[in-house]
Amino acid sequence: MTEPVLSVRDFNVRFSTQDGEIHAVKDANFDVMEGECLGIVGESGSGKSQLFLAATGLLAGNGRTSGSVLYRGQNLIGMPLNQLNRIRGSKITMIFQDPLTSLTPHMRIGEQIIEALRIHTQMGREEANRRAVESLELVRIPEARRRMRQYPHELSGGMRQRVMIAMATACGPDLLIADEPTTALDVTVQAQILDIMRDLRTTLKTSIVLISHDMGVIAAMADRVQVMRHGAFVESGTAEEIFYAPKHPYTRMLLDAMPRIDHPERPGHETLVPLPDRDAKPGLLDVDNVKVHFPIRVDGIIPKYKPLRAVDGVSFTLKEGETLGIVGESGCGKSTLARAVLALLPKTAGTVVWMGRDLSESNKDELRKLRKEFQIVFQDPLASLDPRMTIGQSIAEPLRALEPDLSRTEIRERVREMMEHVGLDPAWINRYPHEFSGGQNQRVGIARAMIVRPKMVVCDEAVSALDVSIQAQIIDLILSLQHTFGMSILFISHNLSVVRQISHRVMVLYLGRIVELADRESIYADPRHPYTRALISAVLIPDPRKERAKPRVALPELPSPMDTRSSLTFLKSKRIDNPDAEQYVPKLIEVTPGHFVAEHDAV
Numbered sequence: 001m002t003e004p005v006l007s008v009r010d011f012n013v014r015f016s017t018q019d020g021e022i023h024a025v026k027d028a029n030f031d032v033m034e035g036e037c038l039g040i041v042g043e044s045g046s047g048k049s050q051l052f053l054a055a056t057g058l059l060a061g062n063g064r065t066s067g068s069v070l071y072r073g074q075n076l077i078g079m080p081l082n083q084l085n086r087i088r089g090s091k092i093t094m095i096f097q098d099p100l101t102s103l104t105p106h107m108r109i110g111e112q113i114i115e116a117l118r119i120h121t122q123m124g125r126e127e128a129n130r131r132a133v134e135s136l137e138l139v140r141i142p143e144a145r146r147r148m149r150q151y152p153h154e155l156s157g158g159m160r161q162r163v164m165i166a167m168a169t170a171c172g173p174d175l176l177i178a179d180e181p182t183t184a185l186d187v188t189v190q191a192q193i194l195d196i197m198r199d200l201r202t203t204l205k206t207s208i209v210l211i212s213h214d215m216g217v218i219a220a221m222a223d224r225v226q227v228m229r230h231g232a233f234v235e236s237g238t239a240e241e242i243f244y245a246p247k248h249p250y251t252r253m254l255l256d257a258m259p260r261i262d263h264p265e266r267p268g269h270e271t272l273v274p275l276p277d278r279d280a281k282p283g284l285l286d287v288d289n290v291k292v293h294f295p296i297r298v299d300g301i302i303p304k305y306k307p308l309r310a311v312d313g314v315s316f317t318l319k320e321g322e323t324l325g326i327v328g329e330s331g332c333g334k335s336t337l338a339r340a341v342l343a344l345l346p347k348t349a350g351t352v353v354w355m356g357r358d359l360s361e362s363n364k365d366e367l368r369k370l371r372k373e374f375q376i377v378f379q380d381p382l383a384s385l386d387p388r389m390t391i392g393q394s395i396a397e398p399l400r401a402l403e404p405d406l407s408r409t410e411i412r413e414r415v416r417e418m419m420e421h422v423g424l425d426p427a428w429i430n431r432y433p434h435e436f437s438g439g440q441n442q443r444v445g446i447a448r449a450m451i452v453r454p455k456m457v458v459c460d461e462a463v464s465a466l467d468v469s470i471q472a473q474i475i476d477l478i479l480s481l482q483h484t485f486g487m488s489i490l491f492i493s494h495n496l497s498v499v500r501q502i503s504h505r506v507m508v509l510y511l512g513r514i515v516e517l518a519d520r521e522s523i524y525a526d527p528r529h530p531y532t533r534a535l536i537s538a539v540l541i542p543d544p545r546k547e548r549a550k551p552r553v554a555l556p557e558l559p560s561p562m563d564t565r566s567s568l569t570f571l572k573s574k575r576i577d578n579p580d581a582e583q584y585v586p587k588l589i590e591v592t593p594g595h596f597v598a599e600h601d602a603v
Contacts, residue, residue, distance in 0.1 A: 011067035039222030110148030158189030216540025259497035270479035290350035325503030379461035381441035392429035439470030
């Protein structure tokens with residue numbers, strides 16, 4: 001056996017606070033061997049990130065550690081700072097969860113990579129510049145030399161994460177610590193980031209510690225797995241042992257909570273209300289050729305404007321009691337479409353008809369009264385609640401605005417009743433949002449939307465930022481509320497596994513256009529459009545053998561929605577090679593009853 005790259009023994013992390021001592025990491029013991037990927041899995045607050053921040057000397061002022069952290073036999077704990085800095089950033093590097101806050105906003109991308117190289121390798125500027133370009137090319141950033149001159153805000157989330165990986169690997173590290181490197185990324189970008197990390201492991205022989213709450217990410221990458229809960233490891237083993245023969249109840253719970261695209265029905269959880277005869281159901285919402293274009297100023301001697309086609313001709317019908325899942329990558333127009341449908345932003349063209357009534361013909365007062373019939377649950381529950389209002393006041397606000405005849409006592413009773421429906425203790429009615437977890441605040445947001453008994457609810461990425469166990473609870477809650485109240489749902493998500501569980505039909509958007517629309521069984525069993533197939537192939541399965549054996553469908557980089565050619569990415573035979581020319585509009589063709597696919601070239 002070779003010596004471990006990193007050996008942690010009896011490691012503890014404690015913090016002194018006004019409420020007493022917090023024991024964040026308890027007696028951690030593990031090794032990271034050369035060339036292996038060790039997965040550290042657990043929910044938010046389990047101590048995963050704090051363990052490695054403290055181990056590399058990134059500890060808050062009120063924290064203290066005990067035990068040993070040996071890198072190649074050298075104890076990092078108590079090591080002089082100048083000596084530790086020679087190891088950090090060169091031999092041991094870290095990819096943080098949020099690349100935008102980890103990159104310096106006023107420095108160009110290239111300068112940030114060059115700075116790290118010159119500090120740790122003392123190479124000349126010309127050599128550092130060449131190495132920086134190579135690092136960006138290694139993580140598959142196109143036009144690397146041009147990207148060197150850009151600032152972080154000019155790049156997408158996936159591109160920024162690649163820049164972070166390029167910075168972390170530019171000096172050829174021994175050990176790469178990746179802290180939730182794919183959280184909040186689209187499934188296609190997530191798959192690309194994991195592919196890059198695999199390549200780095202093969203090319204540079206780098207050992208990797210992968211910190212995640214996502215069992216699919218761990219299944220895709222890890223050789224060995226450590227399961228962490230409340231600051232302590234509760235189970236350790238190879239990936240096969242953890243996934244196929246878990247021993248600890250917490251590990252089993254994490255695996256059971258994971259939505260699986262290959263198993264839409266989860267034993268012991270809520271199931272989707274069947275919609276056997278959709279054609280017989282009355283229609284609630286008819287959306288016809290809706291477009292939302294934003295004028296963007298293009299610099300030049302004479303300023304001019306080009307339309308950014310966020311939504312570019314979307315049509316669909318939502319029936320009573322139906323859930324329509326809307327999927328696609330970030331920037332494909334999902335949220336913009338939802339806001340246009342709810343008349344929260346103006347349309348450029350098209351009609352939205354709610355129960356036979358064209359919403360564009362309604363004035364503000366009429367539209368305000370109609371708000372009782374359709375509500376929205378936002379992605380970030382804490383940001384969508386007023387921090388100065390108690391949760392009781394937040395939940396009651398729609399009632400006060402839309403049902404003004406109710407007495408104070410009636411409002412309070414309705415609020416307490418709805419809190420029970422969504423799994424909140426009515427005794428918490430006078431607490432504030434900051435006193436609750438993310439999952440509890442999301443329940444408050446759902447209660448706020450449901451309090452007026454709407455006929456339709458829009459869920460805009462309502463579970464994307466939650467731990468898997470909380471996510472499973474919120475999915476069960478939404479399905480349970482649909483059982484009870486029979487409302488229709490527009491469910492927007494980039495997580496196709498969740499969409500399969502919760503939706504009767506699925507609509508796939510690509511740059512503001514529908515490329516495929518079908519019932520959930522057809523679209524997953526028989527995807528016809530190349531984009532749909534790529535999305536499905538990128539979804540991670542919490543099963544190491546299946547995940548590592550399945551074929552991957554590559555996708556081109558998402559083009560600019562201001563380029564008129566972008567809508568014909570999959571139909572290049574009809575494309576006019578001019579970014580400003582009017583282009584052919586791909587037609588939706590019904591390939592089987594109820595299954596619509598946009599025209600595309602043969603693959």
